[in-house]
Amino acid sequence: MEKKDIKSLSLQELEAEIKELGDKAFRAKQIYQWLHQKLVTDFDQMSNISRELRDKLKEHYTLTALHAIDVKISQIDGTRKYLFRLADGNVIESVWMQYHHGNSVCISSQVGCRMGCRFCASTLDGLERNLTASEMLDQIYRIQVQTGERVSNIVIMGSGEPMDNYDNVVRFVRMISDPNGLNISQRNITISTCGIVPGIRKLTQENLQVTLALSLHAPNDEVRKTLMPVANSYKLADVLAACREYFDKTGRRLTFEYSLVSGVNDNLQEAKALVSLLKGMHGHVNLIPVNPIKERDYVQSSQRAIQEFKNYLEKNGINATVRREMGRDINGACGQLRKSYLEEESKGG
Ligand code: SAH
Helix, strand or coil, rough: CCCCEEHHHCCHHHHHHHHCCCCHHHHHHHHHHHCCCCCCCCCHCCCCHHHHHHHHHHHHHCCCCEEEEEEEECCCCCEEEEEEEECCCEEEEEEEEEEECEEEEEECCECCCCCCCCCCCCHHCEEECCCHHHHHHHHHHHHHHHHHCCEEEEECCCCCCCHHHHHHHHHHHHHHHCCCCCCCHHHEEEECCCCHHHHHHHHHHHCCEEEEEEEEECCHHHHHHCCCHHHHCCCHHHHHHHHHHHHHCCCCEEEEEEEEEEECCCCCHHEEEEHHHHHHCCEEEEEEECCCCCCCCCCCHHHHHHHHHHHHHHHCCCEEEECCCCCCCHHCCCCCHHHHHHHHCCCCC
């Protein structure tokens, strides 16, 4: 019999399972709270659950717990980058950031990624596999235990494309916002996508309150195709129409991410095109100075170009912010910590 992953089961599912094992449904709630509020990593820590039931649980379920193999702490702002090992040996990274409004964690949704965005380190070796809901949850759980501080915000902006692991990501959102779990408000959760239209449409129907962030990176299909292969599958007009529907249904303002790459998408011509593209959309633009990776020769826009781009947007009625660089001293672009770790490992380092 293959064991089930107990930490990926919703409370309702767990109740059905516990009844099946011949126990009372209220036990399921206790077990759920041990897993998702007290954040235990071992069935034997569930002290109000009988020995007999704990043994049954061990027989039927695995309990996912990530193992932190490295943490880098910024001397500048306290940002922490965690490298976690999964049960099958794969390695993922997550980032913990402190803001005045609370602590935010950036989680990975896949091991690797198959979207192929040209400037991104996470996709260089392709997709290894999807993460389970429990592996996404446990990134938050282990970080909350290690820092001893409550996590209040989550961005699904680490390695991976959330819409390419849709069911597990939605399951994760429901479980992390469950009052019997960490109860993190859906309004404090952001899902960032490269723009997979059917995924955005499906999410619109889920009745969730999460913020949708679109990785835009260009004001037209032509430039976008040079940076993001996914632009060959979905036209910007359709992507933006899906985003508009998301806003109409949920009332959640959109975020448009725009990584500025010198000479590629950062001149005033593009700023102008972006203004007409986004006119009337309810959202703001988050400008990200591209973080150069050694495998590609993209260059970050100058501070002056970044400011001019931002000013142009604002003068023309589009809200824009430049993403503050957190943990500059421990920085590497998305997926770079994992990549350099794997390279060292394969060298036997
Ligand atoms: N797959 C999701 C999450 C990716 S990471 C998505 O595409 O939205 C979050 C953001 O960081 C995305 O906007 C991504 O395009 C951007 N990004 C990735 N690597 C980057 C780099 N080296 N420099 C700047 N932005 C980068």
